Amino acid sequence: MxxxxxxxxxxxxxxxxxxxxxxxxxxxxxxxxxxxxxxxxxxxxxxxxxxxxxxxxxxxxxxxxxxxxxxxxxxxxxxxxxxxxxxxxxxxxxxxxxxxxxxxxxxxxxxxxxxxxxxxxxxxxxxxxxxxxxxxxxxxxxxxxxxxxxxxxxxxGPETWSQEFCRYLLSFLADRVPANTRLKLLPLGLAPLSLGNGEHSVSISGMITDIAAWLAGRTPTMGTLRAEAAADAVDLPTLLPWPSPAPH
Incomplete structure (x- = not known):
């Protein structure tokens, strides 16, 4: 991954x-x-x-x-x-x-x-x-x-976002993953991806556009994202704020 x-x-x-x-x-x-x-x-x-x-x-x-x-x-x-x-x-x-x-x-x-x-x-x-x-x-x-x-x-809406754009968002928004969490992203039909390096592992499956929308604080539009930890269904993690611009 x-x-x-x-x-x-x-x-x-x-x-x-x-x-x-x-x-x-x-x-x-x-x-x-x-x-x-x-x-x-x-x-x-x-x-x-x-x-x-x-x-x-x-x-x-x-x-x-x-x-x-x-x-x-x-x-x-x-x-x-x-x-x-x-x-x-x-x-x-x-x-x-x-x-x-x-x-x-x-x-x-x-x-x-x-x-x-x-x-x-x-x-x-x-x-x-x-x-x-x-x-x-x-x-x-x-x-x-x-x-x-x-x-x-x-x-x-997010359902129109290209795969290229979604992958860019996943990389840019990686800082929103809480420090103790590692997200295992399972976009349907695509190779799995990983965000964060915490000990608490959460798997999230769904369309890549929905995963990107969720990370961006927007409403997924193509279906329901599913989160699992230790094979049990859990709530989606609470994300950190957007990466802040450098103060100038």
């Missing part, structure tokens, strides 16, 4: 993944009405408007990272830090559907253009986000676009 490997994907392929995710998101956002935007999501306290405002902020935030990196500088992800991020989301959440669509279109166009302008050296420029490089930021943007598209509840 092996651990999920870190995703290795070429910058050209990553740009393709980003463009596809952005196109789907823009199309779905453009089809929302004002009433749709005000509707609640499964994220506590957030409407679709909050999710769209967050996505706009994320896209502009990573664009900002690249802009400064190209000048040899690093800057925090959001103007005003986490407090600024939260305030911007609350201020924009109540916008009309048309305003959200236009803002998102502009933000996605900005960040995709900037990533598309990078040469091989540019992809390795340092950014403040998680003390990484531009390539890491692009991976994170892909993750944000795909997961939050699912949060919008517009027919692109």
């Amino acid at each position: 092996t651990e999920p490997s870190t995703l290795v994907i070429s910058t050209a392929d990553l740009l393709d993944r980003l463009a596809a995710a952005a196109d789907t998101l823009s199309t779905k956002a453009a089809g929302l009405s004002d009433a749709d935007v005000r509707a609640a999501t499964e994220l506590p306290g957030w409407t679709r408007g909050h999710v769209l405002a967050h996505l706009c902020g994320v896209a502009n935030g990573f664009a900002r990272q690249v802009e400064y990196a190209k000048r040899g500088e690093r800057i925090q992800m959001y103007d005003g830090g986490q407090a600024g991020r939260n305030q911007a989301i609350e201020m924009a959440a109540g916008h009309t559907a048309a305003e959200h669509s236009a803002d998102l279109e502009a933000a996605l166009g900005r960040v995709l253009s900037l990533y598309g302008s990078l040469d091989a050296a540019g992809w390795q420029l340092p950014i403040s986000y998680r003390d990484g490089v531009a390539y890491d930021g692009a991976l994170a943007l892909w993750r944000e676009l795909v997961i939050h598209l699912a949060d919008l509840g517009v027919g692109r």
Whole structure:
């Protein structure tokens, strides 16, 4: 049983993944009405408007990272830090559907253009986000676009996530496994995987999309995940928080 490997994907392929995710998101956002935007999501306290405002902020935030990196500088992800991020989301959440669509279109166009302008050296420029490089930021943007598209509840839930994306999530979210736990993941039709190295072993079986959704704190959509310990059915383990960005 092996651990999920870190995703290795070429910058050209990553740009393709980003463009596809952005196109789907823009199309779905453009089809929302004002009433749709005000509707609640499964994220506590957030409407679709909050999710769209967050996505706009994320896209502009990573664009900002690249802009400064190209000048040899690093800057925090959001103007005003986490407090600024939260305030911007609350201020924009109540916008009309048309305003959200236009803002998102502009933000996605900005960040995709900037990533598309990078040469091989540019992809390795340092950014403040998680003390990484531009390539890491692009991976994170892909993750944000795909997961939050699912949060919008517009027919692109976790069941549509590719196996490649799911494996990436399993690797990225391995830090959510409690210190005393080792998860034996048994995705249907695929080779088993392992997360964590604790003494308490729990086997979890189900579709890989459902396992990835659960690890990401989302509702599995393809079936019921089954957890077992010492051959007995048990509750799914309580996961640790999402990996936190480096404080900048």
